[in-house]
Amino acid sequence: MKVNVKTQIRRYILSAALLVSFAAAADAQIAVRGETVWTMNGDPIKDGVVLIKGGKIEAVGPASQISIPSAYRVLMAKVVTPGLIDAHTVIGLNGYLNQPHDQMALDGSSPIQPELRAIDAYDAEERLIEWVRGFGVTTIHTGHQPSALVSGQTLIAKTFGKDVEEAVFVSTAMISVTLGTDSTLAGGRAPGTRGKQAAMLRAELIKAGNYKGEPRDLKQEMWQKVLKREIPLLVTAEKAQDIMTALRIAKEFNIRIILDGASEAVQVLAEIKASGFPVIVHPTMARNGGTRESLTLENASKLKAAGITVALQSGYEGYVPKTRVLLFEAAMAAANGLGFRDALASVTVDAAKILGIDNRVGSLSVGKDADVALYDGDPFEFTTHCVGTIVNGALAFEGKR
Amino acid sequence: MRRYFFSLLVLCAIAVSAAGQSRPVAFVGARIIPIVGAPIEDGILLIQNGKIVAVGDARVVRLTADVQIVDMKGKVVMPGLVDTHSHIGGPAGADGSSPIQPDVRILDSVNVKASGLQRAQAGGITTVNVMPGSGHLDSGQTLYLKLRDDATKIDDLLIFDKDGRYAGGIKFANGTNPIRPGGGSFPGTRAKSAALVREQFIKAQEYKAKIAKAAGDKTKLPPRDLGMEALAEVLDGKRVVHFHTHRHDDILTVLRLKQEFGFKLVLQHVSEAWKVADQIAKSGVPSSIIMIDSPGGKLETVDVSMTNGAALEKAGALAGFHTDDSITDSRWFLRSAGMAVRFGMSRDKALYGMTMAGAIMLELQDRVGSLEAGKDADFVVLSGDPLSVYTHVEQTWVEGKNVFDRGNPADYLLAVGGFGATNDKFTDIDCFDGDIQGGAR
Numbered sequence: 001m002k003v004n005v006k007t008q009i010r011r012y013i014l015s016a017a018l019l020v021s022f023a024a025a026a027d028a029q030i031a032v033r034g035e036t037v038w039t040m041n042g043d044p045i046k047d048g049v050v051l052i053k054g055g056k057i058e059a060v061g062p063a064s065q066i067s068i069p070s071a072y073r074v075l076m077a078k079v080v081t082p083g084l085i086d087a088h089t090v091i092g093l094n095g096y097l098n099q100p101h102d103q104m105a106l107d108g109s110s111p112i113q114p115e116l117r118a119i120d121a122y123d124a125e126e127r128l129i130e131w132v133r134g135f136g137v138t139t140i141h142t143g144h145q146p147s148a149l150v151s152g153q154t155l156i157a158k159t160f161g162k163d164v165e166e167a168v169f170v171s172t173a174m175i176s177v178t179l180g181t182d183s184t185l186a187g188g189r190a191p192g193t194r195g196k197q198a199a200m201l202r203a204e205l206i207k208a209g210n211y212k213g214e215p216r217d218l219k220q221e222m223w224q225k226v227l228k229r230e231i232p233l234l235v236t237a238e239k240a241q242d243i244m245t246a247l248r249i250a251k252e253f254n255i256r257i258i259l260d261g262a263s264e265a266v267q268v269l270a271e272i273k274a275s276g277f278p279v280i281v282h283p284t285m286a287r288n289g290g291t292r293e294s295l296t297l298e299n300a301s302k303l304k305a306a307g308i309t310v311a312l313q314s315g316y317e318g319y320v321p322k323t324r325v326l327l328f329e330a331a332m333a334a335a336n337g338l339g340f341r342d343a344l345a346s347v348t349v350d351a352a353k354i355l356g357i358d359n360r361v362g363s364l365s366v367g368k369d370a371d372v373a374l375y376d377g378d379p380f381e382f383t384t385h386c387v388g389t390i391v392n393g394a395l396a397f398e399g400k401r
Numbered sequence: 402m403r404r405y406f407f408s409l410l411v412l413c414a415i416a417v418s419a420a421g422q423s424r425p426v427a428f429v430g431a432r433i434i435p436i437v438g439a440p441i442e443d444g445i446l447l448i449q450n451g452k453i454v455a456v457g458d459a460r461v462v463r464l465t466a467d468v469q470i471v472d473m474k475g476k477v478v479m480p481g482l483v484d485t486h487s488h489i490g491g492p493a494g495a496d497g498s499s500p501i502q503p504d505v506r507i508l509d510s511v512n513v514k515a516s517g518l519q520r521a522q523a524g525g526i527t528t529v530n531v532m533p534g535s536g537h538l539d540s541g542q543t544l545y546l547k548l549r550d551d552a553t554k555i556d557d558l559l560i561f562d563k564d565g566r567y568a569g570g571i572k573f574a575n576g577t578n579p580i581r582p583g584g585g586s587f588p589g590t591r592a593k594s595a596a597l598v599r600e601q602f603i604k605a606q607e608y609k610a611k612i613a614k615a616a617g618d619k620t621k622l623p624p625r626d627l628g629m630e631a632l633a634e635v636l637d638g639k640r641v642v643h644f645h646t647h648r649h650d651d652i653l654t655v656l657r658l659k660q661e662f663g664f665k666l667v668l669q670h671v672s673e674a675w676k677v678a679d680q681i682a683k684s685g686v687p688s689s690i691i692m693i694d695s696p697g698g699k700l701e702t703v704d705v706s707m708t709n710g711a712a713l714e715k716a717g718a719l720a721g722f723h724t725d726d727s728i729t730d731s732r733w734f735l736r737s738a739g740m741a742v743r744f745g746m747s748r749d750k751a752l753y754g755m756t757m758a759g760a761i762m763l764e765l766q767d768r769v770g771s772l773e774a775g776k777d778a779d780f781v782v783l784s785g786d787p788l789s790v791y792t793h794v795e796q797t798w799v800e801g802k803n804v805f806d807r808g809n810p811a812d813y814l815l816a817v818g819g820f821g822a823t824n825d826k827f828t829d830i831d832c833f834d835g836d837i838q839g840g841a842r
Contacts, residue, residue: 096697131695286817296818320698335791382739382790
């Protein structure tokens with residue numbers, strides 16, 4: 001008991017300290033000076049400066065044109081980029097221990113549960129969030145994992161914040177849908193096949209079209225938001241036939257979707273392009289088995305070359321690594337056809353566009369959230385370190401990782 | 402397409418001439434990282450009959466008129482990588498019948514046509530320790546393989562010593578993987594795990610004593626016991642124990658067992674090596690590290706650290722790396738060294754860990770692990786610095802034969818993935834038919 005009280009006290013002190021640091025964040029005045037500053041809003045700036053005040057970007061430009069006020073804390077780095085945006089992960093719902101009590105991204109009781117809110121399960125202080133923050137990740141799109149036909153909602157959060165309310169800035173971002181054999185069920189339970197999956201989705205959407213709001217039905221309320229195009233479906237579809245099913249259903253019901261995974265996208269590039277929907281590509285280094293047997297390191301580069309908007313992701317992992325690191329996945333894509341600039345865009349400005357948050361994050365532009373990543377070299381090189389991560393104007397990671 | 406055919410022809414020409422064995426081939430103009438000795442900026446690697454004849458500065462190595470010259474200007478050449486722990490080829494060792502099965506041999510289970518072996522070639526791996534899993538205290542005998550081309554049976558990949566014995570170790574594990582509470586003869590705790598292993602080694606000591614006492618008299622020999630024979634080899638130092646172990650206390654338990662029974666040992670995974678690096682160094686036991694991108698995933702790896710390489714180096718312990726494929730992918734094995742350097746290991750020790758350290762752990766240091774005259778002509782040709790993400794493995798050579806060439810479409814597919822890349826036996830190439838896709842099925 002005594003120990004518990006002590007722990008409890010320690011926890012209060014810790015949260016109090018955190019509180020102070022968060023409170024200070026909005027007032028922090030920081031100048032980031034980089035040998036190269038990739039704003040993702042025009043060409044990179046040589047010897048650039050990013051001024052930060054009140055959690056927002058106050059000014060960006062060459063050091064020759066921006067004078068740094070004396071009160072500002074100056075941080076130096078070789079390369080400065082916008083904070084990275086992980087377009088699809090499950091961290092915060094799934095924790096690093098990988099024990100039943102910290103795996104909250106899948107409820108197996110029913111295959112269709114759009115009413116499950118990620119915000120009710122998000123642990124803003126989970127260790128994996130701290131881990132990726134140290135590699136420059138400032139925004140994550142996270143939520144229910146791709147393992148059920150409709151596993152639940154997703155949210156968008158900053159990787160720094162004392163609790164879920166402070167960290168989350170889009171509480172319902174998308175609804176996670178998975179097509180193909182990763183979400184079929186055995187033992188006579190539905191859906192047991194691809195055809196059944198599509199039939200069940202259609203049935204839900206038709207039912208929701210007739211829903212009048214009484215009595216309240218949380219599932220129908222969510223599907224109506226989808227039908228009204230207020231919320232997109234995040235459709236994980238690796239095989240070409242599953243990608244086509246996703247596009248077909250989207251067209252039938254005039255709903256918005258974002259394709260996810262899409263390891264066989266190269267087979268249906270023209271169809272994806274014609275649909276206008278973007279793709280959040282599987283982790284570059286994902287294991288090439290099961291539905292991902294045909295994935296290629298060049299998938300992102302081929303989609304990009306076809307004129308399709310792409311983002312990269314750390315994805316969902318059931319074992320080790322418990323989370324992939326977006327920076328490393330982007331690095332591998334950069335080295336396999338995508339190139340430096342497009343790879344960086346896929347984890348910053350393009351990811352922001354796909355997630356619909358480009359008004360706030362994704363580039364270093366005046367007025368946007370002060371989310372900045374600092375590196376001591378080419379961010380994608382194995383041997384480079386992230387030397388600082390700024391979230392909402394607060395230095396949320398300081399060190400060398 | 403024409404370009405592809407052209408490179409294929411070149412590939413075949415080189416392969417044929419090298420396989421022909423007699424004519425010496427010189428790889429000229431590359432930056433050579435021999436691992437043993439300093440890097441050579443403008444080097445020559447001279448090979449013949451599957452062996453390295455000479456390695457040195459272009460201004461020093463003399464080439465005779467009959468030498469075939471291969472231009473490697475702008476490339477980096479280093480020894481073939483040694484993966485000290487992998488599961489390519491679908492090795493299936495011990496079954497669920499008991500926790501300790503030293504009689505089980507991976508030899509009887511590997512599919513040499515598995516695409517995983519070819520993807521390992523694409524990653525520059527030339528020597529690999531293929532092991533059974535970690536769900537047992539002892540899951541069986543491992544195999545040290547050369548990733549030669551055109552294997553139709555496991556015999557084609559084996560490494561034989563001068564007595565005709567094929568190389569391999571034995572796999573042990575502690576920590577939570579072998580623990581199966583209520584699982585019959587399987588242990589329920591860590592102490593029970595150690596007790597069961599200790600018991601088996603004592604039996605093996607007694608088995609050995611009976612054989613010694615028989616002094617060649619067949620009537621006095623104990624009944625043959627294949628498991629005991631394998632453990633006797635371990636006690637005699639003829640078979641290295643590869644011990645899967647994560648937590649620092651489990652690592653120390655392994656070192657204690659080694660102390661008691663005196664076997665040769667490689668610590669595998671060593672997730673918490675950074676906590677006991679000094680003890681590991683003091684024991685003189687080498688460690689094979691796995692680099693995982695984030696902590697956790699299982700309770701005993703919550704404190705895994707990417708600083709393990711740096712910590713072991715600082716403590717003065719021998720450290721190498723492994724893929725544990727499919728835990729990490731053989732195709733980007735070199736990334737392990739890059740990440741280790743990111744987290745404090747020196748470049749030299751990291752590259753040593755990818756090659757020579759592994760060779761020492763497999764007791765193959767006289768044949769592989771460095772580019773030195775007299776060693777096997779196992780090497781990789783890289784497009785640039787081995788620790789850069791932008792560098793690709795362009796070619797892999799085993800015993801003087803090209804086994805992977807990124808310029809060849811079928812090999813390229815293996816390296817980057819795509820339709821058919823994971824099909825077993827996909828990349829059979831018959832140079833004389835000129836039928837690139839003919840191997841697809």
